[in-house]
Amino acid sequence: MSYREKFAWLCLVAMLIAYTPYFVHAHLNPPPEGTLPDLSHMARFGLTAAAHAIMVLIGLAYLRFAARGEGPLKPDERDRAIDRRSMQVGYWLLMIGLVVVGVISPFTESGWTLVNGALFFLVLSETARSLVAVWSYRRGWHG
């Protein structure tokens, strides 16, 4: 498994571990409407983002340590092709999220629903990007 494939796995796993509990909790216990900012909810999001960052940083440090002596870690043409494909998928999901949260939802929703909706689409697009990268490394790339 190449360094870049391992990194794609790291991003995918860290994103799922960090943000799944946050969104499940936000869905089951939605913050009361009209309480923006809600400090406890903001703190929960802050902890989630920090946990995600720490997981990625530790994982990255480990991957770099494990890859020492493997030569330069520059992406080659296959890495770039996979990156282009996964970025495209992430971009389209982000655009869909922008339309849903920024254009449609404000007519019916407000407050934390919009904030969490925007965060959800950010996380979803990044997760999809990593998922497509992992899939492309595993199953092959013929584009």
Add this chain to the structure above:
Amino acid sequence: MDRRLTNQIRTLRFLAGEMSQAELGEKIGVTRQTVAAIEAGKYSPSLETAFRIAEVFGKPLEEVFSWNASPPP
């Protein structure tokens, strides 16, 4: 008809004194994993990389890569 790119890289590496995937990757500027993916038919290389591979083995491109009908499932 379904067609796919096949290659003789494994055979050519063997004939080149068991050249490793890492050595070939180094000569053509890609990682060992990318050479493995090309060899396994999981990645179709760019035209430039295909020519580089042929150049390493001193063969014309059509002796390294061919465009064949897929075997029936």
